[in-house]
Amino acid sequence: MGLDPINTATAGLRATQASIALVSQNVANAGTAGYVRRTTSPVAQGLGNAGVATGAITRSFDAAALKQLRLETAGSGYTGTKADILAQLDRLYGTPGSATALDGVLNTYTQSLQTLAINPTSSAARSSVVDAAQALAGKIGSIADDVQNLRSGIESTLKGQVEDANALLDSIAKLNVQVQTAGDGTTRAALEDQRDQQINKLAGYMDIRVMDQRDGSATVMTSNGLTLVDRGVAAGLSFDGRATLSATSAYNPADKRGVGTITATLPGGSRIALSDPGTLLSGTLAANLELRDTILPQAQRQLDDLAAGLAGATTQTSVTATVAGGTATLDLSALKQPGDKITLQVSGPGGATRTVILIASASDDKPITNSALSNDATAFVQTFKIIPGAPPDATAINTALGALKVAATTAGYPAGTIPDLAAADATGKVVISGTTWGATGGGATVTVPQSPTDTTAYPQLAVFVDSDGNRLFTDSFDNGSQRTGFAQRLALNPSIKADTAALTTLGGGAAGADATRANFIYDALTGTARTFSSSSGIGGLSAPYDTTVVKFAQDIIAAQGSAAAQAQTIDSGQGVALSAAQSRFAEGAAVSIDEEMSNLIALQQAYTANARVLTAARDMLDTLLRM
Incomplete structure (x- = not known):
């Protein structure tokens, strides 16, 4: 044998x-x-x-099941983070209809005005209005503070998440080397298990895709192709976070950043900002960046717009332009303060339409490069120089219109899309017209009182002021946008608090207390439509939104509640998708x-x-x- x-x-x-x-x-x-x-x-x-x-x-x-699992893990991290923060944001406004909610505090204020209109001689009624106004300013400021606290919390969270993601990348690279040099199949398989667990954890932070190499290593990339791990080499992630964020803290890739930046340092030494919009598409990092840089700033803008509406509704008046044959004629005799503005709707060749906003300034005229700071994010915005206390002449406006055209050209707008407008004096008024462009509508918004203590001559009254210097809110751009962060600075006018009689007593020959001002303020808040900015997102992002101050507050609450509910629904659906992906992978791997x-x-x-x-x-x- x-x-x-x-x-x-x-x-x-x-x-x-x-x-x-x-x-x-x-x-x-x-x-x-x-x-x-x-x-x-x-x-x-x-x-x-x-x-x-x-x-x-x-x-x-199942390799396909593993790929889907990582995709759904990133999606779940994204939707879960958004749902959590949006739920917290919604709770800041309180339960709609309750006395302590934002709409309840605003209703208390308007009801106190009604009571005062019925009893204008009552000192108790005047005191109720003052107390309600102060509570309303405090409520709006408190919500705005909490919005910034949420942003600051996210900034801190991002720091920790970036550190964790960086450690995972380093671990994956080291495991790649160990897999390549493993001496037996059992050891190799155990190392591959560890590496997959690390990659799956990384997928919770960001959207990634993985390519298995012939030598046993795994290449990890973002979904848009940025390589994070290549064999034994990993990109280094860093985050230069800020301790606290404010309403003026914003992420702008082109300028000095007011918030932290996630930077990936590649092996060759080049640096890429992962926090630039569109770089990370899913995962907790992408969600936190979107919340910090887009969603919560928009919530701040809504509160700033509401505060601006409360302050401006009782101090401003509108001047309507007379438009004929493409020419707009405006009486600007009352326009005397920085922040007063001219708004024109114009049309040009081929039916093109644009909005031009000219804002009075005590400084030299300048373009407002971020038009989202104005009421219309799609408008051409330019300041024009005035002498405070004196109306502008056509020369200053004409200079601003010329500068606006130059700025738009420099910014890269095609010549045919830039309004060619000019201004001229006409019998105490200003006439604005163009050659190929013409006005289709417009007017001016002016602040009537000249100071917070100007409380006697007309119905307009500064119930609320900017606590930074106790100044009128005029929506000025002289030292940056006055509206940005105004929700935190909204305050009851100290002159009204010191002398509540101003709520019911007019000067200029008026004798005794009457309901004129109480009725005027109430109607300004509840019955007169104002223009709120498109940047607030209420009513859409494509155009400004016209409604009353009270209705705008209700719309804010409804929008935040709807956003929170929608985020929760999406997260629940994503949870089902993640569970299904986990089950599918377990069927082949368990x-x-x-x-x-x-x-x-x-x-x-x-x-x-x-x-x-x-x-x-x-x-x-x-x-x-x-x-």
Whole structure:
């Protein structure tokens, strides 16, 4: 008898023993998180494939299911983060209709005005108006403070998340090296399990895609192609966070940033800002960046607009332009303060339409490059110089119109899209017209009182002021946008608090208290439509929104409630998708005890058969030796 059967049986025993050990390992790790089932297939060898060898150990899983799992993990991190913060934001406004909610505090204020209109001689009614106004200013300021606290909290969270993501990238790169140099299949499989767990954790922070290389390493990239890990080399992530954020803290890639930036330093030394819009599309990092830089600043803008509406509704008046034949004629005799503005709707070649906003300034005229700070984010915005206390002449406006055209050209607007307008004096008024462009509508907004203490001559009254210097709110751009952060600076006019009689007593010949001002203020808040900025997002982002101050406050509350509810619904749906992806991956990767026991029985039978061959061979050799 030759030795081939003995060698074959011996090899079979070794291969079967290795498979049994692998089954035992699978069973022992059935409940281990991140463990992927191992398999091995014996490989035929020797002359005529007469022998057998232990095959390579492989991890059994569905690659497509793993890819989907990482995609849904990033999605769940994104939707969960947004749903959580938006729910917190919604709670800041209070339960709609309750006395302590924003709309309840505003209703208390308007009701106190009604009461005062009925009893203008009542000092108690005047005091109620003052108390309600002060409470309203405090409520708006408190909500705005909390919005910035949320932003500051996100800034702190981003710092920790970037540090965690950076550690994961470094760990993945090190595991790549260990996988490449692993001496046996069992060790290699264990290292690949660890690496997949690290990559899955990374997917919670950002949208990634993974490419497996022939040498066993994994290349990790963002979904838009930025390489984060290539074999044993990882990009370094850093975050230069700020301790606290304010309403003026904004992310602008082109300018000095007022908020922290996520920077990826690539192996070659180049640096890429991952916090630039559109770089990260999913995961908790993308959600936090969107919340910090877009969603919460818009909530701040809504509160600033509401504060501006409360202050301006009772101090401003409108001047309507007379428009004929594309020419707008305006009486600007009352326009005397920085922040007073001219708004023109114009049309040009091919039916093109634009809005031009000219804002009075005590400084030299300048373009407002961020038109979103004005009421219309799509408008051409320019300041024009005035002498405070004196109305402008056509020369100043004409200079501003020329400068606006130059600024728009410099900004890259095609010549045919830039209004060509000019101003001229006409019998105490200003006439604005163009050659290829003409006015289709417009007017001016002016602040009537000249100071917070100007409380006697007309119905307009500064109930609220800017606490920064106790100044009128005129929506000035002289030292940046006065509206930005105004919600935190909204305050009751100290002159009204010191002398509540101003709420019911007019000067200029008026005698005694009457309901004129109370009725005027009430109607200005509840019955007179004002223009609120498109940047607030209320009513859409494409155009300004006209409504009353009270209705605007209600719209803010409704919008935040709707956004929170929608975010929760989306997150719930994403949770279902993530659960389905986890189940699908587990179906192929998890250890089935029943299946492993079935495999063990088959392996035991194979082991017994190989052992019997060796036993038979031993008996035959013993017989031959005794002959």
